[in-house]
Amino acid sequence: MKNVGIDIIEINRMQLKPEFIKRYLSQEEWKEFQTLATEFSKKQFLASKWALKEAIYKALPSEHLVFDQINITENEYGQPTVKIKDYQISLSLSHNQTNVVAIAICH
Known part of the structure; x- marks a missing residue:
């Protein structure tokens, strides 16, 4: 049986507050995030990680997942x-310039 999770998020809704970011990024992701130069690239990076993790969470509803x-x-x-x-x-x-969509399929 395959479980599927899908998530979509508007890039500009992402907040660039450290307390928000550190709750959702792994240490490795945080290091990569800090190398990004523009506000948009940071928001797009966060939106991408958020959408992927939400999709994974939805595909594995019985697992206790901690985003960071x-x-x-x-x-x-x-x-x-x-x-x-x-x-x-x-x-x-x-x-695109506005939204990020992610899909996770658990085999």
Whole structure:
């Protein structure tokens, strides 16, 4: 059985407050976030991580997931990847200048 989670978020709704950011980014993601130069790139990065983690949360409703403990990376093709326990999770992310949409499929 496959579980699917989907999330969409408006980029400009993201808040650049450190107390908000640190609750939702892993330590590795936080380091990457700090290298971003523009306000928009920071908001887009946060929206992407948020949408992916929300989609994962929806695909794994029985798991107790803590967002800052989920580390989303990219593979050699730029596709988002994640490792949570023994789950095989496929992720997809798309965005434009306004919105980010993420899909997580747990196999």
